[in-house]
Every structure is written in structure tokens, then in C-alpha cells.
Amino acid sequence: MKKLRSLFTLSLSLFLLFAAGCGGSKDAKKEEAKVLNIFSWADNFNPQVLKDFEKKYNCKVNYDVFANNEELLAKLQAGGSQYDVIQPSDYMVTTMTKLGLLEKLDKSKMPNTANIMDKLQHTTFDPNGEYSVVYTWGMTGIVYNTKYIKTAPTSWNDLWNPEYKGRVILLNDSREVFGMALKKHGHSNNSTDPAQIQEAFDDLKTLAPNVLAYDTDSIKQKFIAEEAWIGTMWSGDAYFTHKDNPDIAFVIPKEGTTVWADTFAIPKGAKHKELAEQFINYLYDPEVSVKNYEYIGYNDPNTKAASLHAKSFIEDPMLKTAVDQIDRGEWLTDIGDAITLYDKDWTELKTIK
Amino acid sequence: MQKTWRSATLAAYTLAILAFLYLPLLILTLYSFNDSRINAVWTGFTLKWYASLMTNDRVLEALTNSLIVASITTVVSTVMGTFAALALHRYQYRCRTFLNSLLYLPILIPEIVMGLSLLILFSQTGVPLGKPTLIIAHITFCLSFVIITVGARLEGSRDDLEEAAGDLYATPWQAFRYITLPMILPGIIAGALMAFTLSIDDFVISFFVAGPDSTTLPLYIYAMVKRGISPQINALSTCMMTVTVSLVVISQLLQMKSYHASRKD
Numbered sequence: 001m002k003k004l005r006s007l008f009t010l011s012l013s014l015f016l017l018f019a020a021g022c023g024g025s026k027d028a029k030k031e032e033a034k035v036l037n038i039f040s041w042a043d044n045f046n047p048q049v050l051k052d053f054e055k056k057y058n059c060k061v062n063y064d065v066f067a068n069n070e071e072l073l074a075k076l077q078a079g080g081s082q083y084d085v086i087q088p089s090d091y092m093v094t095t096m097t098k099l100g101l102l103e104k105l106d107k108s109k110m111p112n113t114a115n116i117m118d119k120l121q122h123t124t125f126d127p128n129g130e131y132s133v134v135y136t137w138g139m140t141g142i143v144y145n146t147k148y149i150k151t152a153p154t155s156w157n158d159l160w161n162p163e164y165k166g167r168v169i170l171l172n173d174s175r176e177v178f179g180m181a182l183k184k185h186g187h188s189n190n191s192t193d194p195a196q197i198q199e200a201f202d203d204l205k206t207l208a209p210n211v212l213a214y215d216t217d218s219i220k221q222k223f224i225a226e227e228a229w230i231g232t233m234w235s236g237d238a239y240f241t242h243k244d245n246p247d248i249a250f251v252i253p254k255e256g257t258t259v260w261a262d263t264f265a266i267p268k269g270a271k272h273k274e275l276a277e278q279f280i281n282y283l284y285d286p287e288v289s290v291k292n293y294e295y296i297g298y299n300d301p302n303t304k305a306a307s308l309h310a311k312s313f314i315e316d317p318m319l320k321t322a323v324d325q326i327d328r329g330e331w332l333t334d335i336g337d338a339i340t341l342y343d344k345d346w347t348e349l350k351t352i353k
Numbered sequence: 354m355q356k357t358w359r360s361a362t363l364a365a366y367t368l369a370i371l372a373f374l375y376l377p378l379l380i381l382t383l384y385s386f387n388d389s390r391i392n393a394v395w396t397g398f399t400l401k402w403y404a405s406l407m408t409n410d411r412v413l414e415a416l417t418n419s420l421i422v423a424s425i426t427t428v429v430s431t432v433m434g435t436f437a438a439l440a441l442h443r444y445q446y447r448c449r450t451f452l453n454s455l456l457y458l459p460i461l462i463p464e465i466v467m468g469l470s471l472l473i474l475f476s477q478t479g480v481p482l483g484k485p486t487l488i489i490a491h492i493t494f495c496l497s498f499v500i501i502t503v504g505a506r507l508e509g510s511r512d513d514l515e516e517a518a519g520d521l522y523a524t525p526w527q528a529f530r531y532i533t534l535p536m537i538l539p540g541i542i543a544g545a546l547m548a549f550t551l552s553i554d555d556f557v558i559s560f561f562v563a564g565p566d567s568t569t570l571p572l573y574i575y576a577m578v579k580r581g582i583s584p585q586i587n588a589l590s591t592c593m594m595t596v597t598v599s600l601v602v603i604s605q606l607l608q609m610k611s612y613h614a615s616r617k618d
Contacts, residue, residue: 037565042576047410062566063411065576071560078476082483082565217578225394244390 034059036275039066039075039083041262044136046295053282059275076101076267083267084276090125090261091175093132094334102131103266109277112284115304120261124331132263133280136298138235139259139322139329140176141252145245148229156184156253159230165210169222169231172214174346175332177204179258180232189258189330192338201345208352223248234260235322236298242318250318252325259329299323378594385587402588412589415573422484422569423552426491431545433492434499435537441500442507459497467494468561475562482564490562491555495548502547502608506540539607546604550597 034057042065050061064083066072069092076086076096088096096102107113113133120134142153148167153159159168170177179189181200191197212228220237222228224244233241238250264280266273282288286304293300294310299319306314313319335342388397406412441453459467471490472482480486514536518528556571563572570593577586 035566039565042573042579043411051410063414064563064565064568065573067576067579075482075564078472078482079479082481 034272034275035062036060036085036272036279037062037064037083038085038087038279039064039072040085040087041065042067044087044262044296046292049283049288049292049295052288053279056282057275057278061279073101082269082271084270084272085279086265086267087135087262088132088265090123090263091332091334093263093265094125096265097126097131098334101268103268103270103273104130105133105266105280106277109274110281110284112281115284115286115289115302117301117303119326120301123261124333126263132265133284134261134301135264135283136236136296137259137261137301137322138299139252139325140171140180140232140234140257141238141250141321142230143223143233143238143241143248143250144230145223145226145228145247146249147226147247152249153230153251154254156180156255158253159232160207160210162210164230166212167227167229168207168210169212169219169228169233170207170214171219171232171234172216174342176232176258177214177349178342178346179332183253183255183257183330186255190333190335192335192341194341197338197341197345201349204345204349205352208349214350220244235318239297239316239318242316250321252321252328254328256328256330259326259331261331381587382591382594385584385591387584387587390583402584403592405585406588406592409585411573412570415568415570418484418567419553419569419571422487422491422567423549425488426495426552427545427549429488430492430495430499430548431541434496434544434548435503435541437496438500438503438507439533442504456497456500459494460501464494464555464557468558471558472561482562482567484564484567486562486564487559487567487569490558491552494555494558495551498547498551499541499544502544503537503540506537506543510536539610543604543607546600546607550600550604553593554597 036059038061040063045063050063053059054061066075069089072086072088073092073095076083077099093102105113107129110133116134120137121129123129123134126132142156142158144153146152149164159170170180175189178197178200181204182189182191182196184203185196185199187193187196187200191200213222215222219228219231219233220241223231223233223241226245233250235250238248242248242250264283266276266280270276283292284302286302286308289300289302289305290308293302293305294313299322300306300309384395385402386398386400387395388399388401389395437456441449441456468490471486471493475482475486510533515528515532518532519525523531554571555569556575559569559572560575563569568576570589574586574589577583
């Protein structure tokens with residue numbers, strides 16, 4: 001069996017050599033220059049920033065994209081990939097740390113990461129900040145259209161208002177929706193107590209008939225086009241929506257909410273670790289982050305950049321709300337097997353019309 | 354009277370089916386020309402989304418990746434497939450039908466199973482994921498299509514011409530070069546176009562076996578949707594659709610032409 005396998009490996013590698021040969025001399029040249037392989041979300045950087053980095057460090061950046069954390073995890077676990085910088089979200093950092101997939105970060109080689117806001121340096125998903133640094137972050141809040149909703153919502157309970165029947169949108173994510181309902185009842189959004197989850201589920205069932213859609217991908221469009229009046233949204237998306245429809249407003253309800261982050265991490269065995277460290281360090285340079293975050297439209301965690309940003313960006317009501325109220329947020333953490341409780345109820349919830 | 358009623362129903366039914374098939378694509382295309390960033394509202398005609406695609410480095414990179422992978426896949430699978438089809442056609446041996454159905458199998462196996470099994474294979478043997486693995490995977494599923502297309506052309510062609518060439522002292526190579534190859538060429542081109550189309554379009558298998566520097570257009574579109582559906586995605590999809598449809602049409606025309614040619618013989 002072993003023989004067969006090695007025979008197979010041999011023939012496969014021969015074939016690979018052949019295929020690589022067909023790839024042409026361009027690939028061979030690339031090997032000489034340094035290469036940084038990034039695996040991230042789509043449109044997560046200002047393209048100019050990547051170009052500047054390539055120029056400054058005389059390297060080539062390969063920017064590949066994934067659409068969700070689970071996809072990232074699967075690719076990393078397959079072991080075949082060779083990425084140097086990855087961008088897992090909060091809870092995925094915990095999962096990957098547990099599975100031993102991440103390299104410990106040497107922050108002495110990335111002095112600029114000290115510029116990150118204190119509150120984002122120590123998070124529950126990575127308590128000592130050993131494996132990840134926060135790149136983009138935001139909070140889940142209530143987004144609403146002031147044209148249709150005259151009194152500003154203050155509580156999650158306002159989503160249940162019967163006047164908004166058929167105009168409510170919830171994020172298409174089980175942890176977000178249940179986290180919201182758990183918060184409404186004063187529980188943690190990481191609750192693993194079946195009784196609390198049941199309470200949240202029973203409550204959500206009464207909201208379900210009012211829901212227009214569970215949507216994450218085209219939620220901005222639905223608010224801009226005023227199909228939806230009120231719903232849950234991430235602060236970064238609220239910033240975008242507000243730009244296209246000035247009637248949109250955003251609040252963090254008094255019961256508290258979920259705070260989330262996408263991070264930088266280096267996978268175990270990364271081939272170009274040094275360049276990866278240089279890249280992460282580069283992105284937290286104040287001038288670079290000004291360019292970068294104003295392009296992608298998420299809260300800049302860089303404290304040194306605050307004075308350099310355009311006034312319209314730093315004082316944007318949506319982004320400012322998140323900064324001011326970060327203490328009301330609770331991070332989502334890996335809740336282990338309890339996730340099956342959420343998933344079961346989630347499936348049922350989505351079938352209620 | 355009854356006849357006109359019948360044909361009217363039939364026409365309406367046909368139209369309904371066509372609408373069902375093509376309406377979504379039509380709407381997608383239409384909104385790629387919409388001036389507004391929001392899909393929901395039509396505000397005016399524009400080509401700016403197409404222009405912005407041309408300046409988007411990521412899109413161009415994904416396009417280059419797709420073209421590199423599709424070109425190599427096409428060349429390799431066409432050459433391999435043609436020879437395989439010739440061998441299968443020419444020699445009689447035991448288990449011939451069995452072998453033939455084995456070749457059809459990759460077409461029938463769900464793509465997701467194929468993608469997953471390839472991923473497991475690559476990671477078990479320690480082959481790093483990237484363009485090479487992507488190309489190997491694409492060749493795997495394109496091969497069957499080439500063999501079938503070329504095989505069909507061979508079935509419809511005449512073997513006696515090659516024998517006649519042999520009688521006239523043509524070497525086997527000459528017989529192949531001047532008799533067999535021109536005869537099956539339409540089939541080969543149709544197979545190659547098919548392979549190219551399949552490779553450019555493939556998402557599921559690529560999703561599993563792609564690695565660094567091998568994000569293809571379909572993979573990129575999928576990840577882009579996560580950021581919200583923009584007219585840029587519509588424009589990109591429309592471009593891909595146009596290319597695919599024209600390739601399929603060309604391939605069909607070639608097959609039709611070869612069918613008529615063989616009828617004339």
C-alpha cells in the first residue's frame with residue numbers, strides 16, 4: 001500500500017513538473033522575487049496599499065479570497081495550502097488556536113501593532129493577543145430609516161414593534177440572531193445554557209412573521225432601496241448604507257450587543273513568515289492605515305492614525321457610534337458543541353413565515 | 354379552430370419555459386448597464402461598470418489565472434483525449450464497454466464528490482495546492498468530454514479511407530496526418546472548445562483544489578458576492594456568459610458541420 005502511494009506521489013510530482021514547465025518562464029521568475037500569499041475576504045484592502053507594499057519590499061503579493069471562515073478553516077486543515085497571512089474572524093481565531101493551526105506572533109518584529117486600540121489588544125477570543133491582531137472590527141446594532149421610524153429605537157425590543165411587520169431584516173447568521181435575542185433577555189451572546197437558548201428561540205419565533213428576510217449579502221441594498229425599515233446590521237455596512245441613503249441611522253441598543261473583528265494571523269509553517277510580519281507591520285503604519293481604512297470603510301483600530309484621517313471619516317456617526325460604545329459589546333467566542341443547539345433552532349426559525 | 358387554440362397554448366407554454374430559463378440571465382445583464390450602485394432601482398444606462406472592471410487589478414488577475422488554467426487544460430486534455438479516443442475506436446479488446454463506461458463516469462459523478470476526493474488525494478500525497486493542482490483537476494474532468502466528442506466523430510467517419518491510404522503506401526504517420534486528422538478535426542476542435550468552456554466556468558472543483566495565486570474568475574465572483582452584490586459583479590458575469598455562449602455556439606456549429614459533411618460522404 002505504501003509502495004503504491006509513493007509510486008503515485010512520484011508520478012504525480014512528475015506530472016506537476018511538467019505542468020509547471022507549461023506555466024512558462026513567468027512563474028520561474030516570480031520565484032526569485034519574494035512572494036507573499038494572502039488569504040482574505042474580497043476587497044479587504046486598498047489596492048494601492050498592496051501596490052505600495054510590493055514596491056517598498058520588492059515582492060509580489062498574491063491575494064486570494066474566501067467567502068467564509070469555514071472555507072478558510074477547511075483549506076488550512078487540508079494542509080496543502082501555503083498561505084503566509086490569513087484573516088480569520090474572532091471566534092475562528094479561538095478554533096484555529098485550539099487546533100494548533102496558528103503561529104505565535106512575534107510582536108517585537110511588528111512594532112506598529114502597538115498602535116492598535118487598547119480595547120482591541122486583549123479580547124476574549126485571543127486573551128493575550130498572541131496569535132492574532134485585529135484588522136477590521138465593528139459592532140452589530142439597529143439600523144433604521146428615519147423617514148419611516150420617527151422615534152429612535154433604544155432597545156432590541158423595538159424590532160418586535162408590530163408596526164414594522166414585513167420591514168424587518170435580520171442578519172443571516174445564527175450566532176448573530178440568537179446573540180441579539182439572548183442580549184435582549186440579559187444573557188451572554190455566548191450562552192450555552194439550553195434554557196436561555198430556548199427562551200431566545202421562543203422570543204424569536206414571535207418576531208419571525210414580521211421578518212422580511214434573513215440577509216447578509218444584499219442587506220445594504222434592501223435598506224438603500226427602502227424595502228427594509230429596521231434591522232440588525234454591522235457598523236461598517238451601516239457606514240456604506242448611510243452614504244447612499246442619508247435617512248439611515250444606526251444605534252447600539254441599551255442591552256448590549258455583539259462586537260466582531262477580522263484579524264491578521266500567520267498560519268503554522270508559513271513559508272514567508274518574515275515578509276508576513278513586515279506586511280502586518282506595514283498596514284498599521286499610521287499613514288498607510290489612513291489610506292487603507294478610508295478606502296474599505298471600516299473603523300480604523302489605529303490610534304496613531306486618528307488625527308490624520310479626514311474629518312468626514314473620523315466623525316462619521318456610524319463609525320463613531322461603534323467607537324464610543326465598544327464597551328457595550330461582547331465578543332463571540334467558540335462555544336464548542338453548544339453550537340448544535342443554535343443550529344437546530346436556527347433551521348426551524350428560518351422556516352417560519 | 355381547435356387547432357389554432359392548441360398551437361396558441363403550445364406557443365404560450367414554450368414562451369413560459371424560455372422565460373423561466375432566460376429571464377434571470379436577462380435581468381442580470383440588464384442591470385449590468387444600470388447607472389445606480391443599487392440593483393433595485395433603474396436610473397439610467399451606463400458602461401461604467403465594464404470600464405471599472407478593466408481597471409480592477411484583482412479582476413484582471415483572476416481573469417489571467419482563469420485563462421492560463423483553461424489554456425493548459427485545453428491543450429493537454431485535447432491531445433490526451435484525442436489519442437485515447439483513437440485507441441478506443443481502433444482496437445477491439447475485452448472489457449471494452451466497461452472501459453468506455455469508466456470514461457463516462459467522471460461526467461456523471463457529482464462535482465462536489467470529485468472536488469473533495471481530489472483535495473483529499475492532494476493533501477494525502479503532500480502536493481501543495483495551487484495552479485498545478487487546479488490544472489490537473491480540470492484536465493481530469495475535461496478529458497472525458499474530449500474523448501466523447503472525438504469518439505462520436507470517429508464513429509461517424511469511415512475507416513476504409515485510412516486502409517486505402519495504407520494500400521497506397523502511406524506510412525502510418527502520413528495516413529494519420531493526411532487522412533484521419535483532417536477527418537476528425539472538427540470533433541477535436543469541438544472537444545477543445547468544450548474543455549475550454551468547462552474549465553473557465555468551473556466553480557465547485559476549483560473551490561476545493563485552488564491554492565495561492567490561483568483564484569479563478571468564478572471563485573472571485575463568489576467571494577465578491579459576500580461583500581454585497583454590485584453591478585460590477587453583474588458586468589463580470591455578463592462577460593463570462595457571453596464568452597461561454599459564443600464558445601458553445603461555435604462548438605455546436607462545428608459539430609453540425611461535421612455531421613453534414615459525413616452525411617454527404
